[in-house]
Amino acid sequence: MTVADALLLALGAVAVGSGALVVTSTHLVRAGLYLVVSLGAMAGLYLVLGAELVAWVQVLVYVGAVVVLLLFAVMLTRAPIGPSADLDRPAWPALVVGGGVGLGLAALFIDAFRWTIVALPVPGTTERMGAEIFGTWVLPFEVLSILLLSALVGAIVLSRPDIGAPKEGGA
């Protein structure tokens, strides 16, 4: 049990615990804030695993942008401040499928890796990551930028009711 192991266990426990609160909390806003904790713990895991750039991108994009978007959506849909009673469907099917997937995958991974001990990686620098992206993966990178642009345009078109809406009646 090294320091890295202890860190991984602690951060993993925080991530899984707050993740469980995300999917069980009856407060919409609290679910969003627990998501922040979970994603932050994941960023810590990335740091321990030596993926510095991914960790900071995670903090910037997920905690900084995605969660803020989700909280904006919570506010724009006039979610109640207090607990809501109608957030959940019956638990059994979700419990069976979700528990089956989670525990099944965990059993697979545990069986595959047992107690293999891996040397701690040297922290990956942004330089190495940049060389990978702009060397081997430059075409997917460009495709991704086009996808982002089309997602942006699509979101704008979707949220403007005067584009492409049926003229009679309307919403």
Next chain:
Amino acid sequence: MHAVIPYATAALLFGLGVYGVLRRRNAILVLMAVELMLNAVNLVLVTADVTVTAALGHRGGVFALFVIVLAAAEVGVGLAIVLQFYRMRAAVQVDEVALHHEPEAR
């Protein structure tokens, strides 16, 4: 460092995400659960970067970055759809979405 710890964490998080997607009725909470699943996949990619680096080089991190970008695009379009649906029906419950055409809906 035991490789199994982050892998098991990722598997449990993925299971939690599946549970949330199936359990929640509120579309925004469903999107949050999807984010949990995407993050679990990212954790697997980053861990694979460390543990099976001989076969993988350092591609896991690059793929994780790509998944983060895709998740950002997904949540943008998804929330636009949710907000538009809220504007039309004043509801965000996914099991009240009519999958067939309703002529006298409004």
